[in-house]
Amino acid sequence: MDTQSLQAFLAVADTQSFSRAAEQLHLTQPAVSKRIATLEFQVGRPLFDRIGRRIALTEAGSVLLPQARQILFAVEDSRRALANLSGHVGGRLTLATSHHIGLHRLPPILKHYTQRHPEVELDLHFLDSELAYQGVRDGSLEMAVVTLAPHPIEHLHVVELWRDRLCFVCAPDHPLANADHQGPLSLATLCDYNAVMPGARTFTGTLIAKRFEEAGLELPTSMTTNYLETLKMMCSVGLGWSLLPEKMLDHDLVELDVATAPLHRPLGYLVHTNRTLSNAASMMIEALEESRRE
Helix, strand or coil: CCHHHHHHHHHHHHHHHHHHHHHHCCHHHHHHHHHHHHHHHCCCCEEEEEECCCEEECHHHHHHHHHHHHHHHHHHHHHHHHHCCCCCCEEEEEEECCHHHHHHHHHHHHHHHHHHHCEEEEEEEEEEEEHHHHHHHHHHCCCEEEEEECCCCCCCCEEEEEEEEEEEEEECCCCHHHHHCCCCECHHHHHHCCCCEECCCCHHHHHHHHHHCCCCCCCEEEECCCCCCHHHHHHCCCCCCCEEEEEHHHCCCECECCCCCCCEEEEHHHEECCHHHHCHHHHHHHHHHHHCCC
16 A cells, blocks of 8 residues: 555545545545545455445445554654654644634744744644644644643643633623622522523533533523634623633623632643654744743
8 A cells, every 4th residue: 555545545534525635635636536446456445435426435444544544644753753863943834723822822932933943834724622632633733732621632742831711701781790789790690691602512611511510500502602702702792791711801891700710721732642743843842832931
């Protein structure tokens, strides 16, 4: 099996499309089809069922998929190890970050990094943190700077860099901002009003939901989005109260005094424990660590 055929196989499996795989690999669709046909001849079995426009892995394709990832992972790891011997800091660094971190944490770090290492080609992906975790696990991303999972995940080395304090907020004209009450609001009082929240399956959404579950309460979520900037807008126009990082607070929002322990979410970077990092990735980690000490 040659690596080019395996790359084509993974691209088709991941995109479920020969045309999208061709775009991803910068090839023509016939070239991708030929590589798949070559691989199917080598393994002696069809790897995809083609039913109309739908592409699905056959049983043989499903068996080959994790092995193909492992083979290409090992090949790329060997190439990086050999390239690192020169000490040169260059080539492509495939890095994922969340939209919030990309807007509020990374800009000065990236500016300094690109000035120090101009020969590095940054391949920057803006992804939900959960998808970034999966990309580092399967090898399509070399590293990620995202919201960290609430629990350890096998084969990932995770380092916390910052902690975001999450603040209870609402619009200045929201009833909660003008409630006639003495002392802090209770979580139960908040549940009398609609909330706008991160998606329930996001790390941040899970963290928030857990706080209310521990109090025996269910979040009255009317709308969700994974983009915190959008949440801020929704909250500022009165669509509901929310929890947002302290750095996002401004005159469009009122922070609510709520009777509960401070809520923080960890932010940091992650890499695969079995992956040989490129010199470019090692220097990025150095830049991230420097920012934490500043």
